[in-house]
Amino acid sequence: MQTLQRFALIGSGFIGQVHAANLASHPGVELALVCDIDHARAETVAQRFGAVAGSVQQALNSDAIDAVLIASATPTHADLLEQAVRAGKAVYCEKPIDLSLQRARDVVEKISPIKVPVTVGFNRRFDLSHQQLKAQFKQGVIGKAELIQMACRASELPPISYLHASGGQMRDQAIHFFDLLRWLTEDEVVTVGALGAALAMPEIREFDVDTSVLIMRMQQGALAQLDNTRRTAYGYDERISVMGSAGMLASESQSTRGATLYQGNGITQPGLYADWFSRVQTTYYSHLDAFVRHIKGEQVDGLPGLIDGLRAQAIAEAAQLSLVRGEFVAVEGI
The missing domain is CATH 3.40.50.720 (NAD(P)-binding Rossmann-like Domain)
Structure with missing residues (x-):
């Protein structure tokens, strides 16, 4: 039993x-x-x-x-x-x-x-497209990573009360992609430069940004870019591509199911998921399932732990400092 x-x-x-x-x-x-x-x-x-x-x-x-x-x-x-x-x-x-x-x-x-057993809630690791990208990258399909590009574009602005308590875009939204970057490449970020602005919600300008672009240098030499926004006008947009010495792997934005209409001189395609939760909902269960199996003694690859939590947050802290200082900032070691 x-x-x-x-x-x-x-x-x-x-x-x-x-x-x-x-x-x-x-x-x-x-x-x-x-x-x-x-x-x-x-x-x-x-x-x-x-x-x-x-x-x-x-x-x-x-x-x-x-x-x-x-x-x-x-x-x-x-x-x-x-x-x-x-x-x-x-x-x-x-x-x-x-x-x-x-x-x-x-x-x-x-x-x-x-x-x-302890795990930290980086559920994006359990996205099936991201997992396939990682598996093929580990197999050497595209050679050594040279350029990583990521987009995290939420569809709707959260309440301002949430933003006040969130710790800022770097610690709340971008941190998932700092973790994904480390996990996908099995490499560490050494420096980060960030630009940000409050374009969608000017009223948060004094304490946060809602739109940002980051450039990161990896320990093994690759360069990475990440853009974040709290609001699009077209649905939830999450994308990751890794370009290597022998090709590129991409985990693309995903559309809701539906037919593509070709009519006259136009093409109408199904849109993206309406919000971030619809896109990532299944990853929460997958993360829980992996953790339960881990508790029972099963070896589970890629389960995010305490050190993963610290290293992603160290990148977030460096990114936050870069936003304030307007210069590249070294990521503290853990």
């Missing part, structure tokens, strides 16, 4: 509810407990998915909980991560570990000697 991994979910906002649905539907998991500072919301989510609502201390102290999924507000991640690991729970922690790189480093240093 299969032993279920009994999970407590901490945080039941939008992304917490995405995780709740995946936990409840996974055949190897029991969603046992939902925790939130908004207890009424926790109760509602728990009832919807057949769990009970409770406190964080219940989750950490109960022998009936095997694992914790942290989907609460970013400023709570580091403390909850440390507490959960010290309690002997396996932990899936949404990114970033903390808005402060130094605080994230301190926590990782403290908990790394404790041997419990």
Whole structure:
């Protein structure tokens, strides 16, 4: 008989509810407990998915909980991560570990000697197109990487309240692509230069940007570019291409299913996914599934861990400094 991994979910906002649905539907998991500072919301989510609502201390102290999924507000991640690991729970922690790189480093240093499974929420690694690109690149299909180009263009602006709490575009949006860049190339970023502006939302100019372009130099010599925007007028646009010495691999933007119409002198094609979540929704389940298999002792390639979290954040911090200083910035070592 299969032993279920009994999970407590901490945080039941939008992304917490995405995780709740995946936990409840996974055949190897029991969603046992939902925790939130908004207890009424926790109760509602728990009832919807057949769990009970409770406190964080219940989750950490109960022998009936095997694992914790942290989907609460970013400023709570580091403390909850440390507490959960010290309690002997396996932990899936949404990114970033903390808005402060130094605080994230301190926590990782403290908990790394404790041997419990931990993963950080870089779910984009589980996109099937990106995984195929990586597999072919590792096979040497295009030779050594020389130029990597990435685009992350969200379709709709998030609420300004979200942007105030997000830590900025580099730590919130671009960080996924810093992780993808490292994972795809198995190389490290050594310097980064960033330009940014508040073009879609001028009112955030004092604390953030909504449009940015980055140039990065990799340790093995390749150059990488990333452009980000918080708003398009045509749907969610995510693209990655790796040009090598013997060709190019590309994980392209993906359209919703539909027929292409050829009529007269025009062509009408199906549009892109309407929003980022529609495009990446399945990757959350795939990441959870990989983590559950890892907890059970299976060797899972590419599962993002604590050091991956730190290294992606170090790139984000360097990019943020570059935005402010207007110059290339070296990425701190981890």
